[in-house]
Every structure is written in C-alpha cells, then in structure tokens.
Amino acid sequence: MKKVIFDFSNIGSMSDFYLQFVDIFLLPDWFGNNLDALWDMLTVQINLPVEIVFLHFDKQSLDFRSLFSLFKDAEEDLDGLLTFTH
Helix, strand or coil: CEEEEEECCCCCCHHHHHHHHHHHHCCCCCCCCCHHHHHHHHHHHCCCCEEEEEECCCCCCCCCHHHHHHHHHHHHHCCCCEEEEC
16 A cells, blocks of 8 residues: 655645645646545545645644545545545
C-alpha cells in the first residue's frame, strides 16, 4: 500500500493543501481545488489502496475541520482501500 504524508507544519491553508495533493497524485489541470473535487479524486481518480497520514495536524483547527471530516468519510466509504491517520 502506498503511503502519502502531508506535513501540516508546512501547510497553512487549504490552497497549500490542494497544491500538495495535486503534485503528489499528479492530478489533471481541471481539478477544482474544493472539497467536492477532492472527494471525487479520492473516490474515483487516485490509485488505491493508499494510506494518507496527516502529520502535525490539529483536527480542531477551523481551517481544516472540513478536510478532516472528508478524509474520515472517505476512509469509511472506501472500506479499507484508503486508510487515514492523523
């Protein structure tokens, strides 16, 4: 299983996160840089299985609360093809 680490000591905004996500997963130029597009990429576009790790992540941060929820939901929906730790 491929392991991908996002280090939030270097990610200060959702825009920063999207840039890293696009670079790591080699997403197409038409990626929408929003949570709906991110969901589509996680559930359809990227190669699975994958382990996603958020380092130095504060799940209480208002800036990233919806991102945390999205990854938890994707982990549930993808039934073992995506694992998420923080």
